[in-house]
Amino acid sequence: MNAKNPNKHITELIKSAKQQFHNFSDAETQEVFLTIKEAKTRGLLRKQPPDRCLNQYINAANYLLRTYSTDEFATALTQNIDYLYAYIALVATNSIVTTA
Template structure:
């Protein structure tokens, strides 16, 4: 039941983002997902400040992890579509949880 609720919220978030920012290619969505998945496997997802040696997606993920459940988190999701897809990748890799 919780998984269905999470999936529904993520789907709503994606649809809202598409309406606001437009859509981007499947290739870019896959690139973001694979980057976050690899970063998790390497232990690079931490609540740390930006690091210029990490990709922009990993830095975005770390920013979301650091600011989760704050107003800054919501503002980050409203920045651009990349942050939405980074968030979706974090949820799909169980790096962050979705609350009902």
């Protein structure tokens, strides 16, 4: 399988998110990206349970990493906007690889 162009995939995700969640924000997308990028640099992205000392988006990202390739993962992306923001940031930081 070939890796999908992450920028194209991110653009598709954002377009889909705006259709699904009418309150989806480009500014929030950028803020979450910066948070996840910093968390990755500090080693805070792990397949660990929620930690009340961590930001909600870091906890969401860790949940997605923990449930990647499961039905729970897909469900989270369609039901909770926080998980969608975190997923876009994980793709943008190459923490989750998407395939064609």
